[in-house]
Amino acid sequence: MREVSRWFSRNLIRIYAALAFIYLFIPVAYTMAFSFNDSGKRNLIWQGFTLKNWANPCGAPEVCTALGNSLKIGVISTLIATILGTMIAFALGRYNFRGRSSTNLIIFLPMATPEIVLGASLLAMFLNLGINPGFWPTVIAHIMFCISFVVVTVKARVASLDPKLEEAARDLYANEYQTFRRVTFPLVLPGIAAAALLAFSLSFDDFIITNFNSGTVTTFPKFVWISSARGVPAQANVIGSAMFLIALIIVVAGQFAGNARAKRNR
Amino acid sequence: MPYLLLLPGMLWLIIFFILPLVNLAETSTKTRAASQETGEFIQTWRFANYLDAFKEYQPQFTRSFIYALLATLLALAIAYPLAYAIAFKSGKYKNILLILVIAPFFTSFLLRTIAWKQILGAEGPVVFVLRSLHLIGPDTTITATSFAVVMGMTYNFLPFMTLPIYASLDRIDPRLLEASGDLYSNGVTTFRKVTFPLSMPGVVAGTLLTFIPAAGDYVNAAILGNPTTKMIGNVIDSRFFRIVDYPTAAALSFTLMATILILVTIYIRRSGTDELV
DSSP states (O other): OHHHHHHHHHTHHHHHHHHHHHHHHHHHHHHHHGGGBOOSSOOOSOOOBOSHHHHOTTOSTTHHHHHHHHHHHHHHHHHHHHHHHHHHHHHHHHOOOTTHHHHHHHHHHHHHSOHHHHHHHHHHHHHHTTOOOSHHHHHHHHHHHHHHHHHHHHHHHHHTSOHHHHHHHHHTTOOHHHHIIIIIHHHHHHHHHHHHHHHHHHHHHOOHHHHHHOTTOOOHHHHHHHHHTTOOOHHHHHHHHHHHHHHHHHHHHHHHHHHHHHHHHO | OHHHHHHHHHHHHIIIIIHHHHHHHHHTTEEEOTTOOTTOEEEOOOTHHHHHHHHHHHHHHHHHHHHHHHHHHHHHHHHHHHHHHHHHHOGGGHHHHHHHHHGGGGSOHHHHHHHHHHHHSTTSHHHHHHHHTTSSOTTOOSSSSHHHHHHHHHHHHHHHHHHHHHHHHHTSOHHHHHHHHHTTOOHHHHIIIIIHHHTHHHHHHHHHHHHHHHHHOOHHHHHHOOGGGOOHHHHHHHHHHTSOOHHHHHHHHHHHHHHHHHHHHHHHHHHTOOOOO
């Protein structure tokens, strides 16, 4: 008995962490399980196992249109936000200039503003200008809130660069462009990739700002929200589960690639 | 050179973030046009809009901040030990565990919140078990309560709390902890005097990343709550879309943002961390 209690107290924090992980994954497991539910339109009660939702993920009306919109908005916003944010990150990480602190403030503020304020203020401006909410206003909004997160992520990477590596390149007669192309950029690239991944997941999963600015255009989160009044169709669970698996594979593969590279370089 | 790099991104933020806020401020003092047409407002510089809005929705305001505070504290209580275990007790599984913290993000948060609604709902497994054990009466529910709303927010923002705390714990030089042990402090003293103070930047960042979105959230309250758990986000949303009362929505948005900024500034000052970005 003493043994048991000693094991318990020594592993208390591990048990606690395991419980926290269970808490994190209960709704994920539930969503996945109910993607196999042989339900009608309302996916609320377990009716039996089926693969037909996975075989036909577009079976529910509108669900794939919404998914397509989310992917399009996500890709365009990620691309632009990553470029704009990376440029700012380099400026902040590399140069001392006047207006630095106000720049920092303008980067910080969107992250400290509740999404509902971001969404409502942008919509109010669009309406004042006579611009109807829709696909492009949503893209504009997504780029706006993704930029700050890209800046923060990339800046950390730029700041952690060893300046000696760039000095070495210059000593070897590389000009500024070559130094950037062959040394600086490849070293910062993992940070840019992480920032892009973050931007895409923020954009793809955004509901509040999208709901304000998308008008009649439906994204995947908006589809889930609208259908939740009547019961979300199992196809939405299929798409949610598939996104989960795809993202997990990408992240794990990236991890392995990183490990392999680290081993090679050692 | 730095200005050229800054220009496009900063222009984007100025046009699509700062200007809308200015426009929102301007909208907040308008009043309904005499024509009574929906969506028509004229500028009258009526600052009393703020007072009216605050008076009318003071309960929702207070509730938003109480819920956000509770969710932040709960998330901290769950995330800190979790981050600690990953940083110090996970050995070679560290990276896998970190991925697992972010992984739930990849399923849409709305799907996960709706999953909670069904898990905790009247026909769900939790209520069934509790009722069979006679721990709750046949009419007691878990969903449509403030408990469910706070639980949902705690859940949704947990990774935002865990990751920064982990990052600051992971940066701690293990030699500092050894040194503290060598100086005959026990585990508790080491944690109190060395580990915890060094993890403060992570705690500050994590609590902000949880509190700010939680205070403005309306999704959890809409899915897991009931009409008496409405938060300020729900009010702004319905003022905007259902009632088309832009000035009130704008005044409420501004009050929310200002309150958050004031609280955040005080908090950052008091916790002594300045570099946030």
